[in-house]
Amino acid sequence: MAPTPRIPQSGSSRVEPRRFGDLTLGQWVGSALILGAAALVLAGLLVLMARVLISLGPVRGFLEMYPGAYDLPAGAPVGIPAWLGWQHFLNGLFLLLVIRSGLQFRREKRPNAFWSPRGNKKRRISLALWFHQAIDVLWIVNGVVFVVLLFVTGQWMRIVPTSWEVFPNALSAALQYASLDWPTENGWVNYNSLQQLSYFAITFVAAPLAIVTGVRLSVVWPRDAERLNRLLPAEWARRIHFPVMLFFVAFIAVHVFLVLATGALRNLNHMYAARGSVDPDAFAADPTGLLLFAASLLAMGAAWIAARPSVLIPIARLFGDVKQR
Template sequence: MPAFFPMWVVVTHFLNIFLMVLMFRSGIEVLSAFPKLYWYDDCPPGREWLRLSKKMYAADSSRPWSSMDEEESWSPMIALPGRKNLGLGRHWHFMTVPFWIVTGGVYVALAFATGYWHYLVPTHWSIVPDSIRAVGTYLHFQLPAKIPGEPFEPAQKLAYFTVVFLLAPLQIATGAAMSPTILARFPWYGRLFGGKQGARSIHFLGMCAFAVFIALHVLLVVVHGLPKEFASIVLGDPTGNRRVATAIGLLGLLLIAVFHVGITWFSLRYRRRTQRLLGLVVNPFERRLSRRLTSRQKLGRHRISAYHRVNGYPPTGREYEQLAAAGFVDYRLSVAGLVANPLQLRLADLREMALQAQITEHNCIQGWTAVAEWTGVPMALLIERVQP
C-alpha cells in the first residue's frame, strides 16, 4: 500500500463524507427559518444582500407581518428534516458539528504525526503558477501530471490545503461567532466578522465553497477513472482490486443515503422523540456553555436598531380583546404556587416597582438580530417578594 494512502485517511475520509452530508442538510434547515443574509446586525427588511425566498416584507408595510412569516418550508429532499422544523434542524446540526471537528482534528494530528502533511501543505510559492497551469490543462480536457512522488497534482494539493487548513477552520470560527452565548460573553469576537450577521453570511459562503469543492472533487474522481479512484479512496491502494473497491464504495454511499432517508422519516414522524434523543448529546454542552459564560454586553443608544422584528401576532381570544379594550386595567400577574407570599400584581403595581432598563442585542433562534432597549421588573425582585 502506498505510504500516501494510509488507512486512517480512508476512514476519516468516509467519516467526513458522512458528517458533512448531515451538516449540509441540517444547515439548510436552519437557513430556511430566516432565508435572508445581511452584513450587519440590524437586519432591516429589504436590505439583505441575499434573499432565498420569494416573500418580501417592508418595515412600513400596511399589512401586519411577523418574522415567522419569513420562514420557508423546504423539502426534506434537501433539508433535514425539512418542513419548518428549525428546532430539529438545529439539534441535528449541533449534534454533528462536534464529531466533525473531532474527525478533522484526528486527521490533522495524524497528518503531522505520520508525515502525510507533506502531501497537503505547499512548501513553495511555485504551487500557485503550477496550479494555474494544471487548471488550464483540465480546461483543455487533459490530465495534468502529478507532483513527483506525491498523490496529487498542484491544483489538487493547493485545493486540499485551502479546504483543510483555511476553509474548515473558518467555518468553525464563524459558527462559534453565531452563538448568542459566545457573542454576549466575548463581544470582541463577533466584531471580528462584523457581528453575527457577518459571521452568518461568511458561514453561508463557506458552505457554498465546500459544495463547489465537493462537486469538483467528485468530477475529478470520475475524470481520473472511477474504479481506480475508488481503489485509492476505499482500499488506500490505487493498484488494489477495483471491482471490490467500487462495490464497497457504492455500498457505503448507498448506506449513507438509506440512513438519511431513515432519519428524515423518523424526525418528521416522531419529532418530540427525536428532539429528546438528540438532546442527550446537545443539551448538556449547551447548558455548560450558557451557565459558565455570563454576558458582557455594553451597548450604547446609538446601537439601537431602527426596526425590530416581532415573533408573532397578538392573541385573538376574547379575554385578551376585553383586556386590550379596557387598556389592561384588569390585567393581573399571578405569582403563586410554592411561595411564601403569593402575589396578584396589576400593571400599575409593576410600574411602581424598581424598573431596570438595558440595551441588549436580541439574537432570535430564527437567525435575525436587532438591538433594543428593554425595560421591566427584574425577576430577582419578584423572587425576593414572594419568597419561594
C-alpha cells in the same frame, strides 16, 4: 309567462399547484433545464478557449516547464494509509449532514420542535439547529483527529505546499483539465499542484472559517462577551458562514466529478481501499474501492433519510429537553 329560473352552475375552483420552496415542480424543472443548458454552453466555451491556448507555442513551453506537479520533499510518505480512507468517509458523511441540516434550518419558518439544555430551559433552539450543531461537533472532532494524524505520519507534505512552484504548476494543471487533456498523475505518489492547493484550502482555510463562524452563531458563544462580539459581529459571521458552505458544496461536486472522470477504479482504490502502487495501472481494474464507495453512498443515503424528527427527537432528548408544537 314566468321566466325560467336560472340554475346556478357550480364553478370549478382552480387548484393551485404544489410548491416546493418558492417554485412549483414545473418551475424547478424548467429552471434546472435552462441552467443546465447554460452550464453546458459555458463549459464548451471554456474547453474551446483552453484548447486554443495550449496550441500556442509559449503556452506549450510553459506546460513543458511546469507539467502540473513538483517533487515532494525527501522523506515524504508514499501511498494513502487506511486511516485516511476512514477519515475521508466520515468527513464526507458528517459534511453531508451538516449541509442538509444547515439548509433545513435556513428554510424552515415555523419549527415543529425545539430543544433546550436541561440546565437552562429558557434558552431553546429549533431541533434542526440542534442537529446541525451536534453534527458540527462530530465533524470538528473528526477533523482534529485528521489533522493530528496528518502531521504525526508525515502525510501533511502531500497537501501542504512546500515550494513556490506549486502556483505555476497549479495553473498548468488547470489548463490541462480545462482542455480535457487530464494531467498525467498518480495520486498514490503525489497529487498535482491544483489538487494540493484545493485540499490545503479546504482543510486549513474553509474548515476553520466554518468552525469559527459556526461557533459565533451557536448557543455556546457567550452573549455578554462584548469584546469578542465586537471582534466578530454576528452579522459578519452570517455573511461568511453560508458562502463557506457553498464553497464546500462546489468542492464536493468538482471533486467527485474528477475522481470518477480521471480513472474511477484507480482513484477509488486509493481513497477507500488504501490500495495502490507507484505503477498507476497496477490496480486499474480492481473493484474493491468501487464496492466500498457504493457502500459508503448507501450509508450516506440512509443517514440522509434518517435525519428526520421522528428519529432525531429521541436522540435529542438524551442531551436535553424537547418540546413539540
